[in-house]
Amino acid sequence: MNACQTWRVTTSFEEPAASPLTALLLGVRGSDSKQDLKSERGVSCPGDLPAASDPDLVERARAAKAALGDRVFVLGHHYQRDEIIQFADVTGDSFKLAQKAAEAPNAEYIVFCGVHFMAESADILTGDHQAVLLPDLAAGCSMADMANGEQVRAAWALFEELGIAGDITPITYMNSTAAIKAFTGEHGGTVCTSSNAERALAWAFEQRPKVFFLPDQHLGRNTAVHAHGLALDDCVVYDPHKPHGGLTAEQLRDATMILWRGHCSVHGRFSAQNVADVRAEVPGINVLVHPECKHEVVAAADFVGSTEFIINTLNNAEPGSAWAIGTELNLVRRLAAAHPDKRVSYLDKTICYCSTMNRIDLPHLVWTLESLVAGRVQNQITVDPSTKKWSKVALDRMLALPALGD
Numbered sequence: 001m002n003a004c005q006t007w008r009v010t011t012s013f014e015e016p017a018a019s020p021l022t023a024l025l026l027g028v029r030g031s032d033s034k035q036d037l038k039s040e041r042g043v044s045c046p047g048d049l050p051a052a053s054d055p056d057l058v059e060r061a062r063a064a065k066a067a068l069g070d071r072v073f074v075l076g077h078h079y080q081r082d083e084i085i086q087f088a089d090v091t092g093d094s095f096k097l098a099q100k101a102a103e104a105p106n107a108e109y110i111v112f113c114g115v116h117f118m119a120e121s122a123d124i125l126t127g128d129h130q131a132v133l134l135p136d137l138a139a140g141c142s143m144a145d146m147a148n149g150e151q152v153r154a155a156w157a158l159f160e161e162l163g164i165a166g167d168i169t170p171i172t173y174m175n176s177t178a179a180i181k182a183f184t185g186e187h188g189g190t191v192c193t194s195s196n197a198e199r200a201l202a203w204a205f206e207q208r209p210k211v212f213f214l215p216d217q218h219l220g221r222n223t224a225v226h227a228h229g230l231a232l233d234d235c236v237v238y239d240p241h242k243p244h245g246g247l248t249a250e251q252l253r254d255a256t257m258i259l260w261r262g263h264c265s266v267h268g269r270f271s272a273q274n275v276a277d278v279r280a281e282v283p284g285i286n287v288l289v290h291p292e293c294k295h296e297v298v299a300a301a302d303f304v305g306s307t308e309f310i311i312n313t314l315n316n317a318e319p320g321s322a323w324a325i326g327t328e329l330n331l332v333r334r335l336a337a338a339h340p341d342k343r344v345s346y347l348d349k350t351i352c353y354c355s356t357m358n359r360i361d362l363p364h365l366v367w368t369l370e371s372l373v374a375g376r377v378q379n380q381i382t383v384d385p386s387t388k389k390w391s392k393v394a395l396d397r398m399l400a401l402p403a404l405g406d
Ligand code: SF4
Pocket: 079, 115, 140, 141, 142, 143, 144, 175, 264, 265, 266, 267, 328, 354, 355, 356, 357
Protein backbone atom coordinates (compact mmCIF):
# COMPACT_ATOMS: atom_id res chain seq x y z
CA MET A 1 0.00 0.00 0.00
CA ASN A 2 1.24 3.47 -0.79
CA ALA A 3 1.52 6.17 1.79
CA CYS A 4 -0.45 9.28 0.91
CA GLN A 5 1.28 11.14 -1.90
CA THR A 6 1.14 14.90 -2.06
CA TRP A 7 0.00 16.59 -5.21
CA ARG A 8 -1.04 19.97 -6.49
CA VAL A 9 -4.08 21.07 -4.50
CA THR A 10 -7.18 21.86 -6.45
CA THR A 11 -10.45 23.07 -5.05
CA SER A 12 -12.54 22.13 -8.07
CA PHE A 13 -13.85 18.66 -8.81
CA GLU A 14 -13.39 17.72 -12.44
CA GLU A 15 -16.74 16.36 -13.64
CA PRO A 16 -16.43 13.18 -15.69
CA ALA A 17 -18.07 13.32 -19.12
CA ALA A 18 -21.69 12.30 -19.57
CA SER A 19 -22.27 9.11 -21.53
CA PRO A 20 -25.34 7.29 -22.83
CA LEU A 21 -25.00 5.16 -19.69
CA THR A 22 -24.92 8.14 -17.32
CA ALA A 23 -27.58 6.48 -15.21
CA LEU A 24 -27.79 2.77 -15.78
CA LEU A 25 -31.39 1.94 -16.41
CA LEU A 26 -31.93 -0.60 -13.71
CA GLY A 27 -35.36 0.33 -12.36
CA VAL A 28 -38.81 -0.04 -13.83
CA ARG A 29 -40.01 3.33 -14.99
CA GLY A 30 -43.10 3.30 -17.17
CA SER A 31 -46.54 1.78 -16.86
CA ASP A 32 -45.81 -0.30 -19.96
CA SER A 33 -42.78 -1.90 -18.31
CA LYS A 34 -43.01 -5.44 -16.99
CA GLN A 35 -43.76 -5.19 -13.29
CA ASP A 36 -42.89 -7.92 -10.87
CA LEU A 37 -43.78 -7.39 -7.22
CA LYS A 38 -41.31 -10.10 -6.18
CA SER A 39 -38.47 -8.45 -8.05
CA GLU A 40 -36.04 -6.00 -6.47
CA ARG A 41 -36.90 -3.80 -9.43
CA GLY A 42 -40.30 -3.31 -7.87
CA VAL A 43 -43.04 -1.36 -9.54
CA SER A 44 -43.35 2.17 -10.78
CA CYS A 45 -44.50 4.58 -8.14
CA PRO A 46 -48.30 4.96 -8.16
CA GLY A 47 -48.21 8.19 -6.16
CA ASP A 48 -49.63 11.58 -7.05
CA LEU A 49 -46.25 13.27 -6.91
CA PRO A 50 -45.60 17.00 -6.76
CA ALA A 51 -43.97 18.41 -9.88
CA ALA A 52 -40.17 18.33 -9.87
CA SER A 53 -40.29 21.99 -10.96
CA ASP A 54 -42.20 23.08 -7.83
CA PRO A 55 -39.93 25.75 -6.31
CA ASP A 56 -41.31 25.03 -2.81
CA LEU A 57 -40.23 21.38 -2.59
CA VAL A 58 -37.43 21.99 -0.12
CA GLU A 59 -39.71 24.05 2.10
CA ARG A 60 -42.50 21.47 1.84
CA ALA A 61 -40.15 18.63 2.84
CA ARG A 62 -38.87 20.71 5.76
CA ALA A 63 -42.39 21.57 6.95
CA ALA A 64 -43.65 17.97 6.70
CA LYS A 65 -40.62 16.61 8.54
CA ALA A 66 -41.01 19.22 11.27
CA ALA A 67 -44.72 18.39 11.62
CA LEU A 68 -43.88 14.70 12.08
CA GLY A 69 -41.09 15.41 14.59
CA ASP A 70 -39.71 12.31 16.35
CA ARG A 71 -42.38 10.10 14.79
CA VAL A 72 -40.29 9.92 11.61
CA PHE A 73 -36.66 8.92 11.13
CA VAL A 74 -35.11 9.52 7.70
CA LEU A 75 -32.18 7.35 6.62
CA GLY A 76 -29.98 8.40 3.67
CA HIS A 77 -27.59 6.01 1.92
CA HIS A 78 -24.24 7.47 0.84
CA TYR A 79 -25.18 7.14 -2.83
CA GLN A 80 -28.29 9.31 -2.53
CA ARG A 81 -28.61 12.70 -4.21
CA ASP A 82 -27.63 15.85 -2.25
CA GLU A 83 -31.27 17.03 -2.32
CA ILE A 84 -32.16 13.93 -0.25
CA ILE A 85 -29.09 13.79 1.99
CA GLN A 86 -29.95 17.25 3.38
CA PHE A 87 -33.06 15.69 5.00
CA ALA A 88 -31.40 12.53 6.34
CA ASP A 89 -31.25 12.15 10.13
CA VAL A 90 -28.37 9.77 9.57
CA THR A 91 -26.27 8.80 6.55
CA GLY A 92 -24.36 5.57 6.06
CA ASP A 93 -23.88 2.35 4.15
CA SER A 94 -26.62 -0.29 4.07
CA PHE A 95 -25.58 -2.07 7.25
CA LYS A 96 -25.04 1.08 9.32
CA LEU A 97 -28.45 2.36 8.25
CA ALA A 98 -30.19 -0.91 9.16
CA GLN A 99 -28.50 -0.74 12.57
CA LYS A 100 -29.53 2.89 13.01
CA ALA A 101 -33.12 1.95 12.19
CA ALA A 102 -32.97 -0.75 14.88
CA GLU A 103 -31.65 1.84 17.35
CA ALA A 104 -34.63 4.15 16.82
CA PRO A 105 -37.47 2.21 18.50
CA ASN A 106 -39.47 5.36 19.18
CA ALA A 107 -39.82 6.35 15.55
CA GLU A 108 -43.16 5.18 14.15
CA TYR A 109 -41.99 5.63 10.57
CA ILE A 110 -38.60 4.84 9.08
CA VAL A 111 -38.28 6.53 5.69
CA PHE A 112 -35.48 4.66 3.94
CA CYS A 113 -33.81 6.68 1.20
CA GLY A 114 -31.89 3.84 -0.39
CA VAL A 115 -32.95 0.73 -2.29
CA HIS A 116 -35.43 -2.07 -1.68
CA PHE A 117 -33.19 -4.69 -0.01
CA MET A 118 -32.06 -2.07 2.52
CA ALA A 119 -35.63 -1.27 3.48
CA GLU A 120 -36.27 -5.01 3.87
CA SER A 121 -33.29 -5.32 6.24
CA ALA A 122 -34.62 -2.37 8.24
CA ASP A 123 -38.03 -4.06 8.48
CA ILE A 124 -36.36 -7.27 9.71
CA LEU A 125 -34.43 -5.42 12.42
CA THR A 126 -37.15 -3.02 13.60
CA GLY A 127 -40.18 -3.65 15.80
CA ASP A 128 -43.67 -4.61 14.65
CA HIS A 129 -44.95 -1.20 15.78
CA GLN A 130 -42.74 0.52 13.18
CA ALA A 131 -43.35 0.97 9.46
CA VAL A 132 -40.48 1.12 6.98
CA LEU A 133 -41.21 3.19 3.86
CA LEU A 134 -39.35 3.33 0.54
CA PRO A 135 -40.23 6.63 -1.22
CA ASP A 136 -40.12 4.98 -4.67
CA LEU A 137 -40.88 1.27 -5.06
CA ALA A 138 -38.85 1.18 -8.27
CA ALA A 139 -35.67 1.84 -6.28
CA GLY A 140 -34.30 -1.69 -6.40
CA CYS A 141 -30.79 -3.06 -6.78
CA SER A 142 -29.78 -4.85 -9.96
CA MET A 143 -27.23 -6.96 -8.07
CA ALA A 144 -29.78 -8.18 -5.53
CA ASP A 145 -32.06 -9.04 -8.45
CA MET A 146 -29.41 -11.38 -9.90
CA ALA A 147 -30.23 -14.09 -7.34
CA ASN A 148 -33.78 -15.20 -6.58
CA GLY A 149 -34.92 -17.86 -4.14
CA GLU A 150 -35.87 -20.38 -6.81
CA GLN A 151 -32.48 -20.18 -8.52
CA VAL A 152 -30.59 -20.50 -5.24
CA ARG A 153 -32.65 -23.48 -4.09
CA ALA A 154 -31.97 -25.16 -7.48
CA ALA A 155 -28.22 -24.64 -6.98
CA TRP A 156 -28.40 -26.09 -3.47
CA ALA A 157 -30.35 -29.12 -4.76
CA LEU A 158 -27.51 -29.71 -7.21
CA PHE A 159 -24.95 -29.52 -4.37
CA GLU A 160 -27.04 -32.06 -2.44
CA GLU A 161 -27.19 -34.35 -5.46
CA LEU A 162 -23.40 -34.19 -5.74
CA GLY A 163 -23.04 -34.90 -2.02
CA ILE A 164 -21.19 -31.62 -1.31
CA ALA A 165 -23.92 -29.55 0.39
CA GLY A 166 -22.77 -30.72 3.82
CA ASP A 167 -19.32 -29.23 3.10
CA ILE A 168 -20.64 -25.78 2.19
CA THR A 169 -21.41 -22.68 4.26
CA PRO A 170 -23.53 -20.15 2.37
CA ILE A 171 -22.75 -16.45 2.80
CA THR A 172 -24.84 -13.72 1.30
CA TYR A 173 -23.81 -10.12 0.87
CA MET A 174 -26.10 -7.58 2.54
CA ASN A 175 -27.04 -6.54 -1.01
CA SER A 176 -29.48 -9.40 -1.50
CA THR A 177 -33.19 -9.92 -1.06
CA ALA A 178 -34.65 -11.02 2.28
CA ALA A 179 -35.45 -14.39 0.65
CA ILE A 180 -31.75 -15.04 0.01
CA LYS A 181 -30.81 -13.92 3.53
CA ALA A 182 -33.44 -16.35 4.85
CA PHE A 183 -31.95 -19.14 2.71
CA THR A 184 -28.50 -18.61 4.23
CA GLY A 185 -29.98 -18.45 7.74
CA GLU A 186 -31.80 -21.73 7.21
CA HIS A 187 -28.68 -23.46 5.82
CA GLY A 188 -26.23 -22.54 8.58
CA GLY A 189 -24.83 -19.45 6.88
CA THR A 190 -24.52 -15.74 7.52
CA VAL A 191 -24.82 -12.31 5.95
CA CYS A 192 -21.76 -10.12 5.34
CA THR A 193 -21.10 -6.54 4.38
CA SER A 194 -18.16 -5.10 2.46
CA SER A 195 -16.71 -4.09 5.87
CA ASN A 196 -16.81 -7.54 7.49
CA ALA A 197 -16.56 -9.95 4.53
CA GLU A 198 -13.09 -11.07 5.67
CA ARG A 199 -14.41 -12.00 9.14
CA ALA A 200 -17.47 -13.70 7.68
CA LEU A 201 -15.30 -15.81 5.37
CA ALA A 202 -12.96 -16.79 8.23
CA TRP A 203 -15.99 -17.84 10.31
CA ALA A 204 -17.50 -19.77 7.38
CA PHE A 205 -14.30 -21.76 6.79
CA GLU A 206 -14.27 -22.68 10.49
CA GLN A 207 -17.71 -24.27 9.98
CA ARG A 208 -17.09 -26.15 6.71
CA PRO A 209 -14.37 -26.37 4.03
CA LYS A 210 -16.28 -24.70 1.19
CA VAL A 211 -18.21 -21.43 0.78
CA PHE A 212 -21.14 -20.59 -1.50
CA PHE A 213 -20.98 -16.78 -1.88
CA LEU A 214 -24.04 -14.80 -3.06
CA PRO A 215 -24.76 -12.68 -5.06
CA ASP A 216 -21.63 -10.56 -5.73
CA GLN A 217 -18.91 -12.63 -7.34
CA HIS A 218 -16.43 -9.74 -7.09
CA LEU A 219 -16.73 -9.18 -3.35
CA GLY A 220 -16.47 -12.97 -2.85
CA ARG A 221 -13.42 -13.34 -5.08
CA ASN A 222 -11.64 -10.22 -3.81
CA THR A 223 -12.10 -11.28 -0.20
CA ALA A 224 -11.02 -14.88 -0.84
CA VAL A 225 -7.92 -13.92 -2.82
CA HIS A 226 -6.76 -10.71 -1.14
CA ALA A 227 -7.76 -11.33 2.46
CA HIS A 228 -7.57 -15.14 2.69
CA GLY A 229 -4.74 -15.89 0.25
CA LEU A 230 -6.76 -18.26 -1.93
CA ALA A 231 -5.79 -18.64 -5.57
CA LEU A 232 -8.09 -17.48 -8.36
CA ASP A 233 -8.31 -21.14 -9.39
CA ASP A 234 -9.86 -22.00 -6.02
CA CYS A 235 -12.94 -20.01 -7.11
CA VAL A 236 -15.57 -21.05 -9.66
CA VAL A 237 -18.52 -19.00 -10.88
CA TYR A 238 -21.99 -20.55 -10.77
CA ASP A 239 -24.20 -19.15 -13.55
CA PRO A 240 -27.90 -19.64 -12.66
CA HIS A 241 -28.86 -19.31 -16.31
CA LYS A 242 -26.85 -22.36 -17.41
CA PRO A 243 -27.51 -26.06 -16.71
CA HIS A 244 -25.60 -27.11 -13.56
CA GLY A 245 -24.46 -23.52 -13.22
CA GLY A 246 -22.24 -23.99 -16.26
CA LEU A 247 -19.89 -26.14 -14.15
CA THR A 248 -18.89 -29.79 -14.12
CA ALA A 249 -19.34 -31.99 -11.04
CA GLU A 250 -15.54 -32.09 -10.74
CA GLN A 251 -15.24 -28.29 -10.78
CA LEU A 252 -17.89 -27.99 -8.06
CA ARG A 253 -16.26 -30.71 -5.94
CA ASP A 254 -12.77 -29.16 -6.29
CA ALA A 255 -13.68 -25.51 -5.70
CA THR A 256 -13.19 -23.86 -2.31
CA MET A 257 -15.32 -20.84 -3.25
CA ILE A 258 -18.45 -21.21 -5.35
CA LEU A 259 -19.29 -17.65 -6.44
CA TRP A 260 -22.72 -16.65 -7.68
CA ARG A 261 -22.64 -14.92 -11.07
CA GLY A 262 -23.78 -11.51 -9.87
CA HIS A 263 -22.20 -8.07 -9.87
CA CYS A 264 -22.87 -4.40 -9.26
CA SER A 265 -23.59 -2.63 -12.52
CA VAL A 266 -22.05 0.59 -11.21
CA HIS A 267 -18.80 -0.70 -9.66
CA GLY A 268 -18.43 -3.32 -12.41
CA ARG A 269 -17.79 -0.52 -14.91
CA PHE A 270 -14.38 0.43 -13.51
CA SER A 271 -11.47 -1.17 -15.36
CA ALA A 272 -7.75 -1.77 -14.89
CA GLN A 273 -7.30 0.63 -17.81
CA ASN A 274 -8.99 3.38 -15.75
CA VAL A 275 -6.35 2.81 -13.05
CA ALA A 276 -3.49 2.86 -15.58
CA ASP A 277 -4.87 6.05 -17.18
CA VAL A 278 -5.21 7.95 -13.91
CA ARG A 279 -1.73 6.91 -12.79
CA ALA A 280 -0.28 8.10 -16.12
CA GLU A 281 -2.14 11.40 -15.75
CA VAL A 282 -1.33 12.07 -12.09
CA PRO A 283 1.90 10.39 -10.96
CA GLY A 284 1.73 9.35 -7.32
CA ILE A 285 -2.06 9.45 -7.11
CA ASN A 286 -3.72 7.10 -4.59
CA VAL A 287 -6.30 4.79 -6.11
CA LEU A 288 -9.06 3.87 -3.66
CA VAL A 289 -11.81 1.47 -4.76
CA HIS A 290 -14.79 -0.45 -3.42
CA PRO A 291 -14.50 -4.29 -3.23
CA GLU A 292 -17.50 -4.64 -5.57
CA CYS A 293 -15.04 -3.70 -8.35
CA LYS A 294 -13.56 -6.43 -10.54
CA HIS A 295 -10.55 -8.37 -9.27
CA GLU A 296 -8.13 -6.73 -11.74
CA VAL A 297 -9.21 -3.25 -10.56
CA VAL A 298 -8.78 -4.14 -6.89
CA ALA A 299 -5.39 -5.74 -7.67
CA ALA A 300 -4.24 -2.54 -9.38
CA ALA A 301 -5.55 -0.18 -6.65
CA ASP A 302 -3.69 1.06 -3.57
CA PHE A 303 -6.59 0.82 -1.15
CA VAL A 304 -9.81 -1.17 -1.13
CA GLY A 305 -12.73 -0.92 1.26
CA SER A 306 -16.39 -0.21 1.95
CA THR A 307 -17.99 3.21 1.54
CA GLU A 308 -17.37 3.90 5.25
CA PHE A 309 -13.69 2.95 4.74
CA ILE A 310 -13.47 5.26 1.73
CA ILE A 311 -14.95 8.16 3.71
CA ASN A 312 -12.64 7.56 6.69
CA THR A 313 -9.58 7.21 4.45
CA LEU A 314 -10.29 10.58 2.87
CA ASN A 315 -10.93 12.14 6.29
CA ASN A 316 -7.50 10.94 7.48
CA ALA A 317 -5.60 11.75 4.28
CA GLU A 318 -2.90 14.40 4.25
CA PRO A 319 -3.75 17.81 2.84
CA GLY A 320 -2.38 18.04 -0.67
CA SER A 321 -2.73 14.32 -1.37
CA ALA A 322 -4.32 13.11 -4.63
CA TRP A 323 -7.04 10.46 -4.82
CA ALA A 324 -8.88 8.67 -7.61
CA ILE A 325 -11.97 6.97 -6.21
CA GLY A 326 -13.83 4.03 -7.68
CA THR A 327 -17.33 4.13 -6.23
CA GLU A 328 -20.69 5.79 -6.94
CA LEU A 329 -20.44 9.34 -8.26
CA ASN A 330 -22.81 11.10 -5.81
CA LEU A 331 -20.52 10.04 -2.95
CA VAL A 332 -17.30 10.94 -4.79
CA ARG A 333 -18.67 14.38 -5.63
CA ARG A 334 -19.61 15.00 -1.97
CA LEU A 335 -16.16 13.83 -0.84
CA ALA A 336 -14.53 16.25 -3.26
CA ALA A 337 -16.66 19.09 -1.87
CA ALA A 338 -15.82 18.09 1.72
CA HIS A 339 -12.06 17.99 1.03
CA PRO A 340 -11.10 21.11 -0.89
CA ASP A 341 -7.53 20.71 0.41
CA LYS A 342 -7.10 17.38 -1.45
CA ARG A 343 -7.28 16.46 -5.10
CA VAL A 344 -10.24 14.11 -5.42
CA SER A 345 -11.24 12.65 -8.77
CA TYR A 346 -13.59 10.01 -10.11
CA LEU A 347 -11.78 6.90 -11.36
CA ASP A 348 -13.78 6.58 -14.58
CA LYS A 349 -13.74 9.19 -17.31
CA THR A 350 -17.49 8.95 -17.81
CA ILE A 351 -20.27 9.59 -15.30
CA CYS A 352 -22.13 6.64 -13.91
CA TYR A 353 -24.72 6.91 -11.16
CA CYS A 354 -26.71 4.11 -9.62
CA SER A 355 -29.97 4.97 -11.36
CA THR A 356 -32.13 3.10 -8.87
CA MET A 357 -30.61 5.00 -5.95
CA ASN A 358 -31.35 8.12 -7.96
CA ARG A 359 -35.02 7.15 -8.23
CA ILE A 360 -35.45 8.66 -4.77
CA ASP A 361 -35.75 12.36 -5.41
CA LEU A 362 -37.33 15.36 -3.72
CA PRO A 363 -40.83 14.88 -5.22
CA HIS A 364 -40.93 11.29 -3.88
CA LEU A 365 -39.67 12.36 -0.46
CA VAL A 366 -42.17 15.23 -0.21
CA TRP A 367 -45.00 12.90 -1.27
CA THR A 368 -43.97 10.30 1.34
CA LEU A 369 -43.65 12.81 4.19
CA GLU A 370 -46.77 14.82 3.36
CA SER A 371 -48.77 11.60 3.08
CA LEU A 372 -47.63 10.63 6.58
CA VAL A 373 -48.71 14.03 7.89
CA ALA A 374 -52.12 13.35 6.34
CA GLY A 375 -52.22 9.91 8.03
CA ARG A 376 -51.45 7.83 4.91
CA VAL A 377 -48.59 5.33 4.94
CA GLN A 378 -47.19 4.97 1.41
CA ASN A 379 -44.91 2.27 0.02
CA GLN A 380 -44.50 0.29 3.23
CA ILE A 381 -41.96 -2.55 2.89
CA THR A 382 -42.87 -5.67 4.84
CA VAL A 383 -41.08 -9.00 4.99
CA ASP A 384 -43.29 -12.05 5.66
CA PRO A 385 -42.87 -13.71 9.10
CA SER A 386 -41.10 -16.89 7.93
CA THR A 387 -38.62 -15.00 5.73
CA LYS A 388 -38.13 -12.54 8.57
CA LYS A 389 -37.39 -15.31 11.06
CA TRP A 390 -34.64 -16.98 8.99
CA SER A 391 -33.11 -13.79 7.63
CA LYS A 392 -32.86 -12.51 11.20
CA VAL A 393 -31.00 -15.72 12.11
CA ALA A 394 -28.48 -14.94 9.34
CA LEU A 395 -28.22 -11.26 10.34
CA ASP A 396 -27.79 -12.16 14.03
CA ARG A 397 -24.96 -14.57 13.09
CA MET A 398 -23.29 -11.69 11.32
CA LEU A 399 -23.67 -9.41 14.35
CA ALA A 400 -22.09 -12.14 16.51
CA LEU A 401 -19.08 -12.68 14.21
CA PRO A 402 -15.89 -12.74 16.30
CA ALA A 403 -13.27 -10.12 15.53
CA LEU A 404 -10.35 -11.46 13.49
CA GLY A 405 -7.64 -12.86 15.73
CA ASP A 406 -10.08 -13.53 18.60
S1 SF4 B 1 -24.57 0.75 -6.42
FE1 SF4 B 1 -24.69 -1.38 -7.20
S2 SF4 B 1 -24.98 -2.68 -5.39
FE2 SF4 B 1 -25.45 -0.53 -4.79
S3 SF4 B 1 -27.67 -0.33 -5.07
FE3 SF4 B 1 -26.72 0.36 -6.99
S4 SF4 B 1 -26.66 -1.49 -8.30
FE4 SF4 B 1 -27.04 -2.18 -6.17
